[in-house]
Each structure stands twice: as structure tokens, then as C-alpha cells.
Amino acid sequence: MSVVTNTTTIGAIEAPSRRNTELLMLVFAVAISVFAYANVGLAINGSLPSGILGYGTGLALLAAVGHIVVRKFAPYADPLLLPLATLLNGIGLAIIWRLDQSPLLQQARHFAPAAPNQLMYSAVGVGLFVGVLLLLKDHRILQRYTYISMVVAMVLLIMPMFFPAVYGARIWVNIAGFTIQPGEFAKIAIAVFFSGYLMVKRDALALASRRFMGLYLPRGRDLGPILVIWAMSILILVFETDLGTSLLFFGLFVVMLYVATERTSWIVFGLVMSAVGAVGVASFEPHVQQRVNAWLAPFSKATMAQSDQVAKSLMSFGSGGTMGTGLGQGHSDLIGFAANSDFILATVGEELGLAGTMAILVIYGLIVERGVRTALAARDPFGKLLAIGLSGAFAIQVFVVAGGVMGLIPLTGMTMPFMAQGGSSVIANWALIGILIRISDTARRPAPTPAPSTDAEMTQVVRP
Amino acid sequence: MNKPLRRIAIFCGLLVVALLLRDNWLQYVQADSLNSRVENRRVEIERYAHQRGDIIVDGKAVTGSTVTKGSMYKYKRTWKDGPMWAPVTGYASQAFGATQLESLNDSILTGNDDRLFFDRTLSMFTGEKKQGGNVVTTLNADAQKAAYKGLGDKKGAVAALDPKTGAILAMASTPSYDPSTFAGNSTATDSKNYTKLKADKNEPLLNRALRQTYPPGSAFKVVTASAALENGLYDSVDTPTRSPLPWRLPLSSKDLPNEGNLPCKNATLVDALRVSCNTVFGKIGADLGDDKMRAEAEKFGFNSEQFTPTRSNASVFSKGMDKAQTALSSIGQFNTAATPLQMAMVASAVANDGTLMKPYMVDRLTAPNLDTVAKTNPEKQSEPLTKEHAQMVQKMMEAVVEKGTGGKGAIPGVTVGGKTGTAQNGVNNSGNPYAWFISYAKTDQGSPVAVAVVVEDSNASRQDISGGGLAAPIAKDVMAAVINSKK
Numbered sequence: 040m041s042v043v044t045n046t047t048t049i050g051a052i053e054a055p056s057r058r059n060t061e062l063l064m065l066v067f068a069v070a071i072s073v074f075a076y077a078n079v080g081l082a083i084n085g086s087l088p089s090g091i092l093g094y095g096t097g098l099a100l101l102a103a104v105g106h107i108v109v110r111k112f113a114p115y116a117d118p119l120l121l122p123l124a125t126l127l128n129g130i131g132l133a134i135i136w137r138l139d140q141s142p143l144l145q146q147a148r149h150f151a152p153a154a155p156n157q158l159m160y161s162a163v164g165v166g167l168f169v170g171v172l173l174l175l176k177d178h179r180i181l182q183r184y185t186y187i188s189m190v191v192a193m194v195l196l197i198m199p200m201f202f203p204a205v206y207g208a209r210i211w212v213n214i215a216g217f218t219i220q221p222g223e224f225a226k227i228a229i230a231v232f233f234s235g236y237l238m239v240k241r242d243a244l245a246l247a248s249r250r251f252m253g254l255y256l257p258r259g260r261d262l263g264p265i266l267v268i269w270a271m272s273i274l275i276l277v278f279e280t281d282l283g284t285s286l287l288f289f290g291l292f293v294v295m296l297y298v299a300t301e302r303t304s305w306i307v308f309g310l311v312m313s314a315v316g317a318v319g320v321a322s323f324e325p326h327v328q329q330r331v332n333a334w335l336a337p338f339s340k341a342t343m344a345q346s347d348q349v350a351k352s353l354m355s356f357g358s359g360g361t362m363g364t365g366l367g368q369g370h371s372d373l374i375g376f377a378a379n380s381d382f383i384l385a386t387v388g389e390e391l392g393l394a395g396t397m398a399i400l401v402i403y404g405l406i407v408e409r410g411v412r413t414a415l416a417a418r419d420p421f422g423k424l425l426a427i428g429l430s431g432a433f434a435i436q437v438f439v440v441a442g443g444v445m446g447l448i449p450l451t452g453m454t455m456p457f458m459a460q461g462g463s464s465v466i467a468n469w470a471l472i473g474i475l476i477r478i479s480d481t482a483r484r485p486a487p488t489p490a491p492s493t494d495a496e497m498t499q500v501v502r503p
Numbered sequence: 504m505n506k507p508l509r510r511i512a513i514f515c516g517l518l519v520v521a522l523l524l525r526d527n528w529l530q531y532v533q534a535d536s537l538n539s540r541v542e543n544r545r546v547e548i549e550r551y552a553h554q555r556g557d558i559i560v561d562g563k564a565v566t567g568s569t570v571t572k573g574s575m576y577k578y579k580r581t582w583k584d585g586p587m588w589a590p591v592t593g594y595a596s597q598a599f600g601a602t603q604l605e606s607l608n609d610s611i612l613t614g615n616d617d618r619l620f621f622d623r624t625l626s627m628f629t630g631e632k633k634q635g636g637n638v639v640t641t642l643n644a645d646a647q648k649a650a651y652k653g654l655g656d657k658k659g660a661v662a663a664l665d666p667k668t669g670a671i672l673a674m675a676s677t678p679s680y681d682p683s684t685f686a687g688n689s690t691a692t693d694s695k696n697y698t699k700l701k702a703d704k705n706e707p708l709l710n711r712a713l714r715q716t717y718p719p720g721s722a723f724k725v726v727t728a729s730a731a732l733e734n735g736l737y738d739s740v741d742t743p744t745r746s747p748l749p750w751r752l753p754l755s756s757k758d759l760p761n762e763g764n765l766p767c768k769n770a771t772l773v774d775a776l777r778v779s780c781n782t783v784f785g786k787i788g789a790d791l792g793d794d795k796m797r798a799e800a801e802k803f804g805f806n807s808e809q810f811t812p813t814r815s816n817a818s819v820f821s822k823g824m825d826k827a828q829t830a831l832s833s834i835g836q837f838n839t840a841a842t843p844l845q846m847a848m849v850a851s852a853v854a855n856d857g858t859l860m861k862p863y864m865v866d867r868l869t870a871p872n873l874d875t876v877a878k879t880n881p882e883k884q885s886e887p888l889t890k891e892h893a894q895m896v897q898k899m900m901e902a903v904v905e906k907g908t909g910g911k912g913a914i915p916g917v918t919v920g921g922k923t924g925t926a927q928n929g930v931n932n933s934g935n936p937y938a939w940f941i942s943y944a945k946t947d948q949g950s951p952v953a954v955a956v957v958v959e960d961s962n963a964s965r966q967d968i969s970g971g972g973l974a975a976p977i978a979k980d981v982m983a984a985v986i987n988s989k990k
Contacts, residue, residue: 143575298507338542350542356529357537358545370545370575393530397523404519411512415505423504427511438518447525 057118058110064122065102072098072129075366079137082367094136097158098129101165112172113480117413120479123406124457124472128161128465130399131458133366134386138379141372153379153460160462164469171473178478182421185235192228195221196271196288200278209279210452220454222284223467226436227474229291230428237299238420245300268292273316280326283443283451287435289313294431295424298414327449334449348374348382352444356388356396363392379460381452384444400441403456407434410475416482426478429471549613551576551597556612556635556871558592558604561644564637566592576688580605585681587651590660590674590710591642591864593813594682599697603710603813604638604865611636611868611876618877622870634871641670641866645984646952650675653977659938659958660711662843663981666851666943666950668881669860671811673954673981674844676711678703713815716840717957720926722939722970723835724776724784725849728899730799730833731772731787732892740895743769750782752789753826759785759834762925776899777907779923781834788833789826796833797822802887803859804848805841811864818845835926843955846941851953853896854920854943857888900942909940911975914983918945921978923970928959935959940974944982952985954978 073095080088088094102125109116136154138144175181181188198221199209211218237244247258272285293309321327333342337349355371358364369389374382388396410430417423436453443450454464529537538545555578557564565588567581580595582588593603601609610616614623614635626633643663650661654677663673685697700708709715731737737744748768749758759781761767767780775783788796800806800820809815818841824832831837841849844862852859861884868877888896900920903909909921924939943953956974 294511298504298511301504301507338540343542347542353529354537354540354543354545356526357534358543359530360534361531370548372575373544388526388530393526396526396530400519400522400526404516407515407519408512411508411515415508415512420504423508427508431511431515434515434518438522441522442525445522445525445529447521 056114058106058114061109061118061121062106064118065106065125068122068126068129069095069099069102071126072133075130075133076136078365079133079140079367082365083137083140088136090136094132094158097162098125098132101125101128101162105165105168108169108172109476113476115480115483115485116476117409117479117483119409120406120472120476123402123409124469127399127402127457128164130387131383131455131460132157132161134383134390134458135379135460137367137390138372138386140367141378143372144376144378147376156462157460157465160465161469163462164466167466168469168473168476171470172477175474175477178422178425178474178481179419181231181425181474182235182238185232188228188232188235192225192232193271195225195228196275196284199281204280210281210284218462220461220463222281222287223454223463224470225284226287226291226432227429227467227471229288230295230425230432233292233295233428234421234424237295237424241299241420244296244305245302269312269316272313273320276316276320276327277324280324281452282327282330282449283436283439283453286313286439286451287432287453289316290435291428291432294435295428298427299420299424330449330451334443334446337446348377349444349446349450351375352382352385353446355382355385356445359389359392359396361393363388363390363395366390380454381440381450381459382444383455383459384441387458388445399458400437403433403437403441406430406472407437409479413475413479413482417478418482422478422481426475429475433468433471547597547600548575549615550595550601550609551578551580553614553633553635554578555580555595556614556637558588558612559637559639560588560591560642560647563644571687574688580682580686582681582683582686585683586679587647587675589679589682590676590712591640591647592682593710594686596682596686596688596693596697598688598693599685604640607812608638608865608868611638614871616876618868619870622872622874626871636871636876637869637873639866639869641665641668641672641864642674643672643985643988645988646673646981647675649673649980649984650956650977651677651679653956653980654958657958657973658705658711659956659974660715660843661954661956661977661981662712662847663952663954663985664847664851664860664862666855666953667860669851669862669884670866670881671844671862671864672952672985674710674712674864676709678705678707680707710813711957712843713809713811713813714842716816716818716842716845717937717939717959718839718926718928719835719841719846720924720937720939720970721779721781721835722846722849722922722924722926722941722955723833723839723841724779725853725896725900725922725941726800726803727784727787727796727833728772728776729803729853729888729892729896730791730796732895733799733888734791734795736787736790737772740772740899743771744775744783744786745769746775746780746783746786748782750786752785752830755827759830772895773899773902776922777902779908784834785830789830791829791833792826793822793824793829796820796829799887802885803852804845804884809844809848809862811844811862813864815842815844818842835924843957846939846955846957847953850900850921850941850943850955851950852887853893853900854945854950854953855893856890857893858886859884897945904942908969908971909942909975911971912940912942912979912982914944914979914986917982917986919943919979919982920945921975923975925969938973939970940978942975942978942982944986946986951989952982954981956981 105121135157139152139154198212202212205211272289276285296305333349351374371386371389407430414423414426439451440453440455442448454461456468554568558566565583568578571579576597593605595601595605612635650673660676680700685693687693751758761781765778767782797820805818805820808817821838832839861882863879867875904912904919904921908923912921921942926937938958941955943950956978958973
């Protein structure tokens with residue numbers, strides 16, 4: 040990066056657009072995914088899969104469309120976000136296709152190959168990505184919809200309560216045969232609402248407070264919305280038994296409050312309140328208790344009798360070892376029906392090994408850090424808050440899912456962004472990347488050159 | 504707002520680092536312990552991922568493997584003459600695990616054994632498919648066939664040994680089962696078959712030759728006679744034994760009865776064994792006492808498990824019995840109980856001039872290319888009799904076959920020694936008695952075979968059940984099969 044590129048002030052010289060870097064990285068991402076797909080076919084059937092041409096061109100087309108739109112409508116955007124998302128999406132597709140081939144999963148009731156659907160949803164996702172770039176000329180327009188976003192988020196979060204629970208959690212909405220997970224879209228709406236709200240209230244929250252025992256205690260009226268959010272996340276947890284979404288929801292709020300107010304006391308409040316809430320709910324909600332017990336002792340008799348998924352996932356990781364068994368040669372399908380959604384990382388762990396899993400985790404980390412970088416580079420507080428909100432939500436989701444699958448924290452039932460099978464997740468995350476790219480484009484766009492002033496004259500240099 | 508942003512960036516970085524550390528912990532540090540968990544089905548999947556090696560009898564495999572479709576387990580175990588060989592091989596089922604040789608030599612059969620490392624490395628270069636090694640047994644196919652056929656639909660077991668080496672030549676148990684019927688993992692057929700076998704009250708899954716102990720009855724008198732000679736109670740087998748008739752059990756108001764009106768008063772040891780006198784051998788037990796009797800029985804292998812390598816149950820000669828109980832135990836009743844293998848060991852020690860060889864049934868383990876990776880060498884287990892005393896007992900046992908209760912065990916042209924046993928079964932002798940016959944055959948090259956046969960609960964009417972009538976013909980066929988196959 041050249042010296043003139045400054046993250047906080049407007050660069051004097053036009054920053055390189057880096058579109059060709061992006062193109063090169065995209066080719067790379069598509070090539071890796073196609074190789075992965077071919078690898079699966081060769082390992083399982085001993086021949087190149089017949090769908091490889093369709094898969095390859097499909098993925099390449101999606102990448103090409105994304106790239107052309109970015110080149111045309113967001114020329115200064117961050118060059119890494121699109122290729123990283125494409126790579127994850129492509130590898131995810133290859134792994135879902137690989138799990139489709141498992142005889143064990145095919146024997147399950149209601150089996151239907153998930154890869155074709157996932158490819159379709161990826162196309163819809165990229166469509167939404169394109170839509171975001173075409174329609175959202177400037178991310179600041181979203182500021183106008185602060186309160187509408189709030190309503191949308193509320194509706195999305197409350198909606199699943201009225202639908203039957205699936206596998207013990209109410210996080211799905213079934214409309215006319217289409218199942219969507221509103222929580223995935225809610226995270227974007229919430230980030231928009233928080234950004235708009237906090238941008239206005241940040242001074243009040245940051246400055247109008249009393250010092251008490253070394254902490255800045257906020258005023259009651261400023262504390263109000265926080266208590267509302269806290270209560271809401273608890274309600275989601277209780278009524279929808281969705282540990283993941285409430286964790287995501289609350290973590291996002293704490294992060295954005297902290298960034299907006301620059302007060303550490305908000306983090307302390309946030310952590311205290313989430314701890315109180317979590318312990319409170321865990322003490323009487325059996326679903327949450329099960330999850331916690333399963334996390335503490337995945338191999339205990341009681342846990343195995345209820346759900347041995349975590350144990351099976353851990354064994355998947357274990358059998359992968361350092362280098363993995365190779366795509367198509369592991370037995371992560373033993374995990375059962377959730378192998379291609381919640382537990383897709385276990386397949387990565389088993390078949391790509393420690394090396395491959397670390398690479399995937401680092402790719403997620405890179406997306407997050409590019410998002411945070413975008414937040415740093417953004418010039419307006421709204422853009423900063425929105426970018427950090429979206430990338431924070433992404434980071435928390437990755438951590439919560441991967442941590443759950445690897446037994447680091449209790450399992451929460453969210454999906455690995457881009458990789459896991461599931462339409463809502465893929466579509467929402469492509470929209471998320473679209474918004475981040477829009478913000479980064481605005482942030483890196485060089486300031487318009489000042490109009491030449493008629494008064495301007497060359498400064499005279501007088502030499503003695 | 505940039506200061507908190509940078510801190511959030513660091514926080515997100517820490518989240519990723521936490522995941523990376525956890526991943527390393529799981530996939531590097533804990534990988535081995537996770538892989539060896541019993542819950543891990545990959546172990547089973549790996550067991551059946553390659554063509555399994557074979558268990559070989561007389562140069563021919565009695566097992567095989569077939570490819571299965573639509574299952575995660577690629578190969579399925581098959582058996583030839585499954586019911587006949589099941590007591591030897593055990594089973595290897597995708598759903599229900601493995602037993603006996605299939606289980607004990609699993610690492611060789613799957614090809615994962617460290618001893619096959621060189622072979623594996625070699626086939627890595629030659630590009631050959633991974634394959635399991637073989638287990639070559641000591642069994643004699645003809646003898647096994649004779650034993651299995653002889654038992655027929657009766658319930659019982661046969662164990663035959665080579666007295667000189669301890670090699671097991673036959674090991675049959677009936678009713679048996681075909682391990683092929685539940686080798687796969689389908690719930691419709693395999694699970695159903697297995698549950699049915701499990702629930703069968705005739706216990707077909709039980710290997711009676713090794714894992715069932717029966718009261719040996721009069722067959723145990725061979726041990727008692729050995730104890731009498733070893734402890735110097737009598738110097739010769741042809742002198743009268745100073746035994747009264749009737750003989751009252753010590754500290755008791757009961758006489759020890761003989762089976763019928765037998766000439767047991769002051770009988771010689773040879774005659775006492777020939778007609779199976781309870782009074783003579785009961786008195787020997789009472790005279791010697793519990794400790795001396797038990798010491799001799801233990802030299803023959805009682806009170807300890809045998810590893811062939813398949814484990815046998817320990818046969819029992821109790822400790823701390825009074826004189827009356829010792830007397831009863833010495834004629835193979837009361838607490839005395841023996842596995843067929845144990846009684847075959849008794850006969851083989853006598854036949855081998857007093858030296859008991861450790862029984863074994865795996866001759867060698869081979870790599871897939873038939874290179875031997877391990878070989879079992881015959882080992883001496885103990886010396887229950889001196890050579891001189893052993894020959895005396897041989898004389899007694901041969902008399903039993905020549906002109907005693909064991910006439911049906913005789914083979915023309917071959918010297919056969921044996922002892923019948925008809926053991927009481929159940930409280931107050933309520934169950935059908937167990938018919939025993941232990942014997943050995945001798946040719947000019949020494950003794951090639953010792954055998955023990957037990958038939959329990961046959962359909963024959965009660966009076967007809969006797970060691971001489973039911974068990975001896977089976978033993979005779981097994982011995983004849985061994986002798987014929989040596990020619």
C-alpha cells in the first residue's frame with residue numbers, strides 16, 4: 040500500500056482501484072472451487088463428475104457478473120471481499136455436493152440433493168449483491184430508513200415465534216413451501232438501525248453520564264433502549280430457543296455501542312447484562328441446559344442419548360488430523376442430517392484436515408478484517424458504524440458456529456456464512472458483502488478535485 | 504471512532520485466533536484419542552474398508568470377503584461351513600463387532616498391525632491394494648468335520664489336542680450358528696438374525712468347548728488316579744487298594760454308592776478305573792485331602808484360564824473342602840467343573856508321558872504375501888505326572904477301552920486309552936446327566952491325538968445316557984480322522 044493512502048483523510052492522489060487484482064483473485068477462487076469439485080468426483084466415483092462443466096461455468100458466471108458490476112458501479116471497492124466470498128461459496132458448494140453423494144445421508148428420509156438448490160440460492164444471492172450495488176448508490180441513503188429497519192428487524196425476529204419449532208428451535212418461517220430463516224436478514228436490518236440510531240445518540244450516550252466507581256454510568260433515559268435490546272434478546276432465547284441469534288444480536292449491539300460512544304463502560308455493562316441473561320435463562324430453559332451440558336461433556340452417556348452430534352463432530356475433526364483424509368474420503372456424514380448445514384465445518388475438518396480448516400478460518404478472518412478496515416476508512420460515522428456492525432455480526436456468527444462445532448462454546452445452531460447449505464444464509468450474506476463493498480467504494484473513492492478557482496495564481500517563489 | 508474500531512479489530516482477530524487454537528488442539532493434540540474412542544464408527548468402517556485376511560485351516564481358507572454395495576462398510580465377512588468353524592473363528596460383524604480369532608487377530612486380518620509395516624510400505628510402492636494378513640490355525644479339517652458331524656443335533660462340545668505340542672486339532676460346539684447370517688449391518692436381516700441367536704435358549708453363540716464348564720463326573724478319576732500315584736498313595740496299579748465296600752463318606756451317615764453292583768472291594772487301580780468305582784476314587788480323594796488333590800488338579804490346568812489365544816473359562820476344583828466334599832469332588836461331582844478343553848488337556852498330559860503342553864490354535868500369522876510374521880512355538884505348561892506314573896495311568900485308561908466302559912472308543916489296530924464319565928446334573932440329579940468321554944490314541948510314533956467329548960441334554964432317554972454310549976463314538980471318529988489324515 041502506498042504512503043498516500045490514508046485511512047482517515049482524503050487521499051491527495053487517486054488510489055489505485057485494484058480491480059485487476061480482484062479479477063485475478065476471482066479466477067483463483069473459481070479455479071480452487073472447480074478443483075475441489077473435480078477432486079470429490081475422482082475420490083468418490085473415480086471419474087470427473089458429469090456436472091463439472093455446469094458447476095464450473097455457473098460459478099465462473101456468478102463471479103464474472105459480480106466482478107463486472109463492481110468494476111462498473113463500485114470501482115474503488117475493496118478488492119478482497121468478492122473473491123473471498125466467492126471462494127467460500129464455491130468450496131461450500133463442492134462440499135455440499137460431496138455430502139449429497141453419501142449413501143448414509145441418501146438413506147435418510149426426505150433426502151433431496153442439496154447442491155443444485157444451493158447453486159440456485161447462490162445465484163439469487165449474487166443477484167441481490169448486484170441489486171445492492173445498482174440500487175444503493177450511496178450507503179448513507181440507508182440512514183433514512185433507521186426506524187423502518189428497526190420495525191423490519193423486530194418483525195423478522197418475532198415472526199418465527201408463530202411457526203412450529205424444528206429440531207427444538209423456532210428459527211424458521213415456512214411460507215408457501217419456502218423456508219426462510221429470518222434471523223439471517225434481521226442481522227442486516229439491525230445493523231442499519233443501530234448505525235442510524237447511535238449516530239444520532241452517540242454524544243448523549245457518551246457524554247451525559249455520571250462517574251461512579253470508575254465507570255461512566257449512563258443516564259436512565261439513555262439506558263432505556265439498551266434494556267429493551269437486552270430484554271428482546273432474552274425473549275428470543277426463551278420463546279424461540281435460539282441461542283445463536285440472541286447472542287449475535289446482543290454482541291452486535293455491544294460492539295456498536297462501544298464504537299459509537301468510545302466508552303469502555305458500555306462493554307462492561309454489555310457483558311454483565313449478557314452474563315445475567317444467559318445464566319438466568321440457562322437456569323430454567325431445558326433446551327439451553329442441554330446445549331451447555333453437551334458442550335461440557337460431549338461424550339457423556341446422557342449427552343449421547345439426547346444428541347451425539349457434537350461428539351460425532353469432534354470425532355470428525357479428530358479423524359481429519361493434520362492433513363485430512365482428502366475430499367470425499369472422510370466419514371463426516373456420520374453426523375447425520377445436519378452435516379451439510381450446521382456442521383459443514385466438520386467435513387472441512389475431516390477431509391481437508393487441520394491445514395484446510397485453518398485456511399478456511401483465516402479466510403473468514405480476512406473477510407472480517409477487510410470489513411473492519413472498511414469501517415476505519417469510511418469517512419462518515421454512519422458508514423463506520425454500519426461497516427463495523429456488519430463485519431462484527433459476521434465475526435460473531437463465524438465464531439459462534441465454528442466454536443460450537445469444534446466444542447469451544449455451546450452449540451447454537453447457526454450456519455457457517457456462505458458454506459453451509461441454506462438459502463437465507465447465502466442470500467443474506469451476499470447482501471451483506473454488497474453493502475460492505477458499497478461502503479468501501481465510497482470510502483476509497485478519491486475526493487473530487489476542487490474546481491479551479493479563477494483567483495488562483497501560481498505562488499511566486501522568490502529566490503534571493 | 505477509530506480507537507474503538509482498532510480494538511474491535513483486535514477483538515475479532517482474537518476470536519479467530521481462539522478458533523485456530525481450538526482447531527489445533529482438536530486436530531493435532533487430541534486427534535489420536537478422539538480416533539480411538541469406542542463411539543467412533545470410523546474404526547469399524549476402517550476394519551471393513553479393505554479385503555480382510557483369512558483364517559486358514561489345512562491350507563484352505565475357511566473365511567472370505569465379499570464386496571457390499573450401498574453401505575459405508577465396503578467388505579463383508581463370509582464363512583465356509585460357518586456353523587462348523589464358528590467356535591474357532593468367532594464372528595466379525597459390521598454391526599455387532601468381532602469375537603475370538605476374528606477379534607484377537609483383528610489387526611493382522613485388517614492389515615493394520617505394526618508387524619505388517621514392511622509389507623504395507625512395499626505395497627505402497629508397488630501400488631497394490633491394501634490387504635489383510637492371514638491367521639494359520641493348527642486345526643485339522645477332517646477331525647473338525649468328524650467332531651461336528653458326530654455331535655450332530657445333540658448339544659455338546661469336542662476339543663482335540665496334539666499331546667506332543669498342545670496344538671488344538673478340533674474344537675466343535677453344538678448347537679452352533681452361522682456367522683455369515685449377521686456379518687453385515689442391515690437391520691432387516693442381520694440384526695434380526697443376531698437378536699434371534701441371542702435370544703435362543705440353547706445359546707448357539709456360546710463356545711461350549713472353551714466357555715462352558717460341566718461337572719466332569721467319572722472322567723475326573725484320571726486326575727484322582729494321577730494324584731494317588733504322584734503322592735505315593737499306591738506304588739502299583741495292579742495291587743489291591745485296601746478299599747472297603749460299602750465305603751462311608753467321612754463325617755457322614757451316608758455311603759458313597761457305585762453305579763450298580765461293581766466288584767470294587769479292594770479292587771486294583773486298573774480295575775477300579777475300568778469299571779469306574781466311586782468308592783475307590785472317593786476314598787483316594789478323602790485320604791489325600793483337599794490340598795493335595797487340588798495341587799494335582801491345578802498341575803493339569805484347573806483353576807486357571809487358558810489362552811489358546813482365545814480365552815477359556817477356568818475349570819474348578821474348590822479350595823477348603825472337608826473330606827466328604829473332597830471325596831465327592833474327586834469323582835467329578837460336587838463343585839468340580841471342567842471345560843472340554845480342560846479334560847482334553849488331562850488326556851493329553853497322560854498320553855504325552857506326563858508332560859502337559861500349552862494348548863494353542865494359531866500356528867502362525869502371515870502377511871498378505873504369505874511371509875510369516877509370527878509363529879507359535881509349542882510350550883510346556885506343567886508336569887502333572889512323572890513318565891513312570893503317566894505310563895501307569897495309560898495302562899489304566901487302555902484297560903477301560905479294551906475291556907471296560909469305554910469299549911465304543913476302540914479303533915482297530917490302534918492303542919486307545921480313555922475314560923467315560925456320566926455326570927449328575929442339577930439339584931438331586933434332576934437334569935439329564937452329561938455324557939463324557941476323554942481319550943487318546945497311540946501309534947508307533949507316539950500319540951497324535953487326545954480328545955474330550957461332552958454331550959449334554961441329548962434326546963436319548965435317561966438310562967441310555969452314558970459316556971461310553973454317547974460320547975465315545977464321537978471321540979473314536981475324531982481320533983480316527985486324525986490318524987487317517989497323518990497317513
